[in-house]
Amino acid sequence: MSDTSPNFANTATLIHFNKLSETARETHESDKEIQKKALEFLKDKFEKEILTIETFRDDVIVTISPTKLREFLTELKENPELKYDHLSSITGIDYLQYEYPKQWGEIRFGIVYNLFSYPNSANFTIRVVVAEEVTVPSVFDMWHGADWQEREIYDLIGVKFTGHPDLRRLFLYDDFEDEHPQRKDYPLKGKGERDRSWRHVRAQADGEGVLNPSTTHAGWKYLDKPPDTKEGTTWLNFGPQHPSAHGTLHLMLELDGETIVQSVPHIGYLHCGFEKLGEHRSYNQFVTIADRMNYLSPICNDVGWSQAAEKLFDIPITERCAYIRVITAELSRIADHLFAAGMQAVDLGAFSWFLFGFQFREEIYDVLERCCGQRLTTSYTRIGGLYRDMDAMAIAMTKDIIKRLPATLDKMEKLLIRNKIWLDRTYDIGAITAEDAISWGLTGPCLRAAGVAQDVRKDEPYLVYDQFDFDIPVGTRGDVFDRWSVRMEEMRQSARIVEQAINKMPGGPINTDDTRFILPPKDRLYDNIENMIIHFKQVMHGHGAQPPRGEVYSRTEAPNGELGYYIVSDGSGNPYRVHVRSPSLVNFSSIVPQLENAMISDVVAIMGSLNIIAGELDR
Amino acid sequence: MGVEAHLGGFLTTRLSVFVNWARKNSLWPMPFGTACCGIEFSAYLSNRYDAARFGAEALRFTPRQCDLMFVSGRVPNKLVPILLKTYEMMPEPKWVISQGACACSGGVFDTYSVTQGVDQFLPVDVYVPGCPPRPEDLVNALQMIQKVVTTERLDVERDREAKFKNV
Numbered sequence: 001m002s003d004t005s006p007n008f009a010n011t012a013t014l015i016h017f018n019k020l021s022e023t024a025r026e027t028h029e030s031d032k033e034i035q036k037k038a039l040e041f042l043k044d045k046f047e048k049e050i051l052t053i054e055t056f057r058d059d060v061i062v063t064i065s066p067t068k069l070r071e072f073l074t075e076l077k078e079n080p081e082l083k084y085d086h087l088s089s090i091t092g093i094d095y096l097q098y099e100y101p102k103q104w105g106e107i108r109f110g111i112v113y114n115l116f117s118y119p120n121s122a123n124f125t126i127r128v129v130v131a132e133e134v135t136v137p138s139v140f141d142m143w144h145g146a147d148w149q150e151r152e153i154y155d156l157i158g159v160k161f162t163g164h165p166d167l168r169r170l171f172l173y174d175d176f177e178d179e180h181p182q183r184k185d186y187p188l189k190g191k192g193e194r195d196r197s198w199r200h201v202r203a204q205a206d207g208e209g210v211l212n213p214s215t216t217h218a219g220w221k222y223l224d225k226p227p228d229t230k231e232g233t234t235w236l237n238f239g240p241q242h243p244s245a246h247g248t249l250h251l252m253l254e255l256d257g258e259t260i261v262q263s264v265p266h267i268g269y270l271h272c273g274f275e276k277l278g279e280h281r282s283y284n285q286f287v288t289i290a291d292r293m294n295y296l297s298p299i300c301n302d303v304g305w306s307q308a309a310e311k312l313f314d315i316p317i318t319e320r321c322a323y324i325r326v327i328t329a330e331l332s333r334i335a336d337h338l339f340a341a342g343m344q345a346v347d348l349g350a351f352s353w354f355l356f357g358f359q360f361r362e363e364i365y366d367v368l369e370r371c372c373g374q375r376l377t378t379s380y381t382r383i384g385g386l387y388r389d390m391d392a393m394a395i396a397m398t399k400d401i402i403k404r405l406p407a408t409l410d411k412m413e414k415l416l417i418r419n420k421i422w423l424d425r426t427y428d429i430g431a432i433t434a435e436d437a438i439s440w441g442l443t444g445p446c447l448r449a450a451g452v453a454q455d456v457r458k459d460e461p462y463l464v465y466d467q468f469d470f471d472i473p474v475g476t477r478g479d480v481f482d483r484w485s486v487r488m489e490e491m492r493q494s495a496r497i498v499e500q501a502i503n504k505m506p507g508g509p510i511n512t513d514d515t516r517f518i519l520p521p522k523d524r525l526y527d528n529i530e531n532m533i534i535h536f537k538q539v540m541h542g543h544g545a546q547p548p549r550g551e552v553y554s555r556t557e558a559p560n561g562e563l564g565y566y567i568v569s570d571g572s573g574n575p576y577r578v579h580v581r582s583p584s585l586v587n588f589s590s591i592v593p594q595l596e597n598a599m600i601s602d603v604v605a606i607m608g609s610l611n612i613i614a615g616e617l618d619r
Numbered sequence: 620m621g622v623e624a625h626l627g628g629f630l631t632t633r634l635s636v637f638v639n640w641a642r643k644n645s646l647w648p649m650p651f652g653t654a655c656c657g658i659e660f661s662a663y664l665s666n667r668y669d670a671a672r673f674g675a676e677a678l679r680f681t682p683r684q685c686d687l688m689f690v691s692g693r694v695p696n697k698l699v700p701i702l703l704k705t706y707e708m709m710p711e712p713k714w715v716i717s718q719g720a721c722a723c724s725g726g727v728f729d730t731y732s733v734t735q736g737v738d739q740f741l742p743v744d745v746y747v748p749g750c751p752p753r754p755e756d757l758v759n760a761l762q763m764i765q766k767v768v769t770t771e772r773l774d775v776e777r778d779r780e781a782k783f784k785n786v
Contacts (some may be wrong), residue, residue, distance in 0.1 A: 172697075173696075181731050191731075240698070248698060269698045269701070270698070288727065289727065358662070376655055376658060376754065388691065395781060
């Protein structure tokens with residue numbers, strides 16, 4: 001615990017938010033101009049290195065060979081007129097069965113870097129293409145957030161990165177030997193790894209009766225030889241079965257007394273192959289899979305996925321649909337923050353506080369259930385619309401929740417804000433500076449707590465977010481306390497958005513009238529041959545909507561941060577490749593610097609404040 | 620009450636009936652919550668559904684204090700040794716509820732890394748279908764477990780061992 005914890009006299013100044021003004025972003029040049037400018041700079045400097053320049057859905061993708069990759073990215077990052085300071089996402093693609101342009105030469109893999117410029121609100125995409133067995137330079141020293149994303153590509157695709165400090169498998173274990181599941185020649189159900197792992201486990205259970213983790217499972221192998229252990233320190237396993245590890249997080253801590261010298265996170269205990277599954281499902285079917293990724297706020301995943309698919313298909317959605325998506329997504333954000341802040345409190349011992357929040361969560365479940373028939377895994381959106389309209393009853397229930405929410409939040413805040421134990425355990429714990437936060441790729445409440453006023457809803461307003469008046473709360477220290485207060489304030493802002501959206505909500509249809517995407521209403525299905533045919537065409541495999549060839553990246557602001565989907569389409573009814581830029585994965589990698597020199601009791605507080613959702617982390 | 624007064628202050632019963640009566644009303648759950656079902660499990664614990672009505676609200680994350688394991692959520696192969704180790708740490712007698720489609724059968728995740736049903740490793744007593752099951756389903760499952768507990772014999776260890784070997 002920190003010596004600088006505040007006394008009661010100055011706690012009132014703790015929650016002090018700099019409100020970002022509504023018009024702050026209007027002065028910036030539009031992002032397309034910045035993109036154009038970046039392209040010109042790159043053409044001037046590296047004309048010979050550029051293989052192709054494609055434009056798809058207004059986004060430019062520049063393809064290069066790996067030799068000059070770092071120079072390219074340095075130019076984009078350091079050039080004062082461009083300032084692409086945020087590495088959004090790195091995607092690995094296996095182009096084995098894809099008809100790529102001839103200019104690329106004989107290649108197998110593509111690595112796509114999605115950059116974003118916080119000062120200019122502009123994005124840029126660079127693709128590196130390599131043949132098999134060719135390495136790609138690591139960008140870890142430029143953006144620390146690349147750490148786990150590169151390891152993920154190494155694990156699932158098998159591309160090696162030179163200069164990466166710790167390149168080893170991220171999700172999978174040694175039963176996979178030289179296999180990389182995201183490759184196109186790897187079957188969905190594996191090459192017998194499931195059986196092999198089971199045989200190992202059964203042999204142990206039958207033989208000794210007691211399982212020995214150091215030998216049972218290849219995933220545990222790393223436990224045997226921790227890197228550079230110091231003299232006189234102890235290694236401690238935190239998780240995977242630990243109350244505040246919430247299921248499947250696992251940290252190895254090197255302890256000097258109670259102080260943490262270094263920490264090694266192990267993840268992948270919930271790796272289920274979401275992205276591989278996406279290649280075997282149609283665009284509408286993947287909505288149900290996306291649901292199960294961040295299970296605290298499934299609608300935000302649905303909205304993100306539908307938006308990415310709609311960008312690929314280039315279909316507009318109706319205004320009413322956009323409003324309903326905003327309302328349900330913001331309700332989900334409130335529910336997510338209630339749970340996240342509540343879990344943070346439970347982990348530090350405040351159980352009743354969690355129950356206060358859960359009461360509202362149940363009421364939000366009721367609204368969602370009214371809308372789509374499910375409490376948790378909602379599957380509410382469809383490509384081009386929604387499953388069902390939001391009826392008057394649901395709107396009345398939402399209004400009621402929004403009316404009572406701010407008063408309850410005030411009451412809840414009062415319970416903790418002057419609590420000495422709470423302050424001691426959160427104030428100045430896990431603090432991270434704004435520069436570090438951007439470098440580690442933090443997004444969402446954790447980034448804003450560090451004082452960076454960034455929110456995708458403001459940077460690149462999607463749906464109808466530009467029509468609402470709301471503020472972005474930011475903290476000053478980036479510690480656990482600030483993250484908690486940012487979440488509390490964001491709930492109030494979400495309530496404001498929902499209130500405005502309900503008042504402004506237009507009537508009209510919720511679905512596009514494009515019969516390629518939207519199923520005809522059930523009651524008109526059996527008395528009309530045309531509707532029958534439309535229905536049949538859509539649900540038959542290989543007959544449904546088929547997008548053009550191309551690659552899109554679409555970002556939304558999920559409760560945990562930037563949720564991005566990268567879709568590669570080869571023109572068939574299923575995506576060729578789906579990649580999810582999950583906020584939890586990038587946020588969790590930043591726990592390593594936060595834990596340096598922390599006390600062991602702070603681990604619980606820091607893990608709680610990052611709100612890691614294992615489903616989204618491991619996918 | 621009242622019966623004891625007529626019997627002179629004591630009541631005779633079979634020991635197993637008495638022990639099982641005590642056990643079924645004080646189950647100590649061990650939540651092995653990995654995914655979505657874990658969230659519905661916490662809904663089942665909190666205000667509205669209130670597992671405390673059945674004397675089963677005292678969660679313990681240390682398996683040595685528990686006798687009822689909830690496997691809530693999907694179980695990838697990498698997690699199986701941990702699940703088994705946790706299960707083996709629980710003292711006898713113990714019961715297992717497999718919550719949700721993924722824990723019961725793999726659910727939608729028929730992929731290279733997901734175990735297709737935890738009953739290949741654990742002796743599951745009650746399966747709860749659903750994706751995820753509603754908290755009411757969990758309350759129902761708990762009541763089913765209470766029925767299972769009442770039929771438990773006292774030489775349960777031998778029983779349990781035989782059950783595990785057959786898996």
